[in-house]
Amino acid sequence: MSNPWDRPPLPIRGDDDQDTTHAAVGSVLTNWENIEGELSHIFALYIGKMWTNEAYDQYYEKGRTTKGRLQNLETAANAYFVKSPNQEAEGAFCKLLEGVFGFADRRREAAHGIVRPIQWYGSLLPESSRPPPDSGFKFCLVPPHYQRTWIKDGKPEYIYTSKELNSISLGLFTFLQAVLKFRFQYLPDPRRPQS
Secondary structure, three states: OOOOOOOOOOOOOOEOOHHHHHHHHHHHHHHHHHHHHHHHHHHHHHOOOOOOHHHHHHHHHOOOOHHHHHHHHHHHHHHHHHHOOOHHHHHHHHHHHHHHHHHHHHHHHHHHOEEEEHHHHHHHOOHHHOOOOOOOOOEEEEOOOOOHHHEEOOEEOOOEOHHHHHHHHHHHHHHHHHHHHHHHHHOOOOOOOOO
């Protein structure tokens, strides 16, 4: 079975205007930022400093990149579970972290991609979905040429239109609910004094 964060297949057709593609990129990034916000709360709970500037500063300053923040979160989780062992919660956190790392790849593609005419990539699309040569431009998101890890043999590893981006965005929104469920099910309520 595929994961919700797996890269979608190539598109059937491009977006009619680039504003549609740009809006879908914005949706992906906004939903990712909601997840990042919740991860910062989980970090603060793990270090016992919920709602303090110190906790959020530590989360973001020690982790200037997504990868750095996730490593910071993982370190805090390990220390937390040593002090407060709970195999069920720790297993749920590991599963959650797998999803975060998976969706982080899609966020990175959206954040660092560029919107271009899909016609420039027509040879990579199924013949039945290629726009006719005399049609106006249709748009998509692709990796920039300098992101060589996303371009293999001169071909981009992903091509997203608003359809694929909105699917990723919906996956992120659904995943946000899983992050919230984890937080409220397994971590102490910061509004209640701990015994």
